[in-house]
Amino acid sequence: MKYISTRGQAPTLNFEDVLLTGLASDGGLYVPETLPQFSLDEIRAMRELPYNELAFKIVQPFVGGCIADADLKAIIDDTYGSFAHKAVAPVTQIDHNEYVLELFHGPTLAFKDFALQLLGRLLDHVLEKRQERVVIMGATSGDTGSAAIEGCKRCNNIDIFILHPHNRVSEVQRRQMTTIEGDNIYNIAIEGNFDDAQAMVKASFGDQGFLRGERRLVAVNSINWARIMAQIVYYFYASLNLGGPDRKMSYSVPTGNFGDIFAGYLAKRMGLPIDQLVIATNRNDILHRLISTGIYKKEALEHTLSPSMDIVVSSNFERMLFDLYDRDGNVLADLMQRMNNETVELDADKLAKARELYSSAAADDEVTSKVISDVFNDTGYLLDPHTAIGVHAARTTRWNKDVPMITLGTAHPVKFAPAIEKAGLASPELPHHLADLFERDERYTVLPAELTTVQSFIADHVFG
Numbered sequence: 001m002k003y004i005s006t007r008g009q010a011p012t013l014n015f016e017d018v019l020l021t022g023l024a025s026d027g028g029l030y031v032p033e034t035l036p037q038f039s040l041d042e043i044r045a046m047r048e049l050p051y052n053e054l055a056f057k058i059v060q061p062f063v064g065g066c067i068a069d070a071d072l073k074a075i076i077d078d079t080y081g082s083f084a085h086k087a088v089a090p091v092t093q094i095d096h097n098e099y100v101l102e103l104f105h106g107p108t109l110a111f112k113d114f115a116l117q118l119l120g121r122l123l124d125h126v127l128e129k130r131q132e133r134v135v136i137m138g139a140t141s142g143d144t145g146s147a148a149i150e151g152c153k154r155c156n157n158i159d160i161f162i163l164h165p166h167n168r169v170s171e172v173q174r175r176q177m178t179t180i181e182g183d184n185i186y187n188i189a190i191e192g193n194f195d196d197a198q199a200m201v202k203a204s205f206g207d208q209g210f211l212r213g214e215r216r217l218v219a220v221n222s223i224n225w226a227r228i229m230a231q232i233v234y235y236f237y238a239s240l241n242l243g244g245p246d247r248k249m250s251y252s253v254p255t256g257n258f259g260d261i262f263a264g265y266l267a268k269r270m271g272l273p274i275d276q277l278v279i280a281t282n283r284n285d286i287l288h289r290l291i292s293t294g295i296y297k298k299e300a301l302e303h304t305l306s307p308s309m310d311i312v313v314s315s316n317f318e319r320m321l322f323d324l325y326d327r328d329g330n331v332l333a334d335l336m337q338r339m340n341n342e343t344v345e346l347d348a349d350k351l352a353k354a355r356e357l358y359s360s361a362a363a364d365d366e367v368t369s370k371v372i373s374d375v376f377n378d379t380g381y382l383l384d385p386h387t388a389i390g391v392h393a394a395r396t397t398r399w400n401k402d403v404p405m406i407t408l409g410t411a412h413p414v415k416f417a418p419a420i421e422k423a424g425l426a427s428p429e430l431p432h433h434l435a436d437l438f439e440r441d442e443r444y445t446v447l448p449a450e451l452t453t454v455q456s457f458i459a460d461h462v463f464g
Ligand SMILES: *Cc1c(COP(=O)(O)O)cnc(C)c1O
Pocket: 110, 111, 112, 143, 144, 222, 254, 255, 256, 257, 258, 259, 260, 261, 308, 309, 386, 410, 411
């Protein structure tokens, strides 16, 4: 399997190199040159498989022989064996023909564990084989940081630096990052917002000269292809559990950087019968506005009850545009340049294609709270605010009630206590593996939002 850049000018890479790369050298994102295809018969034959075995079947063609099958199997078994629910990704019913796919049974209670627990183990394997050490640098608005640290904490060949906006992540989220023990783990609280942290990470990837020696930076945000790949699996798993592939399913996906829903689009292209794919956003609704009006326009960041979806631009949407624009790297390089600098109107035929693929809806904080309390009153089931936005979008855009509608349950409600309390409900208890979270010692360093200060801190603390 070969990987190509969305902007057409960077070298073609294999899986192992893509794993160790952030942005492509031309500024684009890597995508597979072709997608593995599964026939309905082949998908039907996967019905009996437990999550880890299904994951191996879906992931193996993407790895393309870079990791021996037996090793890959062991890595996948270990990854999903660390989840607190035997089914790994169980489906819960919340209304007639309406479901939540629970993706929060991993160690850090959000769907990002599906990709980052795997990514950490894959990196460890590859780096051990190459006898190489790397530096992970990432910015988080909350969920990515803890999942990345948890996934990489055992890796002897990785130093990991995670930047979070000081005082702008929930206490549970902060403690999940800052209480993980390890000499190779550094949490940096930036005196600024998420965009400041993200901008420093971007600049550091662009010019890695501040790192000494032969070290390089590896990305853990969803520009890393392996994250998208791991997320394709649970679309197959949920469909197969509800009668697929002989029934179509629809999915509603709480969306920020467009990683999770892009994985759903790929599952569909690989042969899984999917009817609707719904983009669910909070008030940071650039994608909902794009699908409903055809106009791509950046707006100021809003802080909402669903902070993991508080974004200005959606980085993975570039991968979708690449397909919409018939995989023409030159056209895309020009389009991305324009989208970065000005308001852009999508060509009518491209917009029509996007609307065939996606429905969309946005919810503000008031709607989010109402959905949390409505669903709790109707079923006794507590949604986290991100999932609630997914349920809202599912209900307002659904075009066929006979098709099961599955909302991706992206986080456990305990991570977002303020939103639960705002909905007039009591915050749930921490699951038993995190029960002592508030007693654990925290370790983090507060730094100003200055690139050179952050880079010197990293250079000084990289091992060796
Ligand atoms: C990251 C995250 C999202 C958004 O996922 P994307 O892949 O960035 O679209 C939604 N909900 C939660 C809880 C998250 O942590």
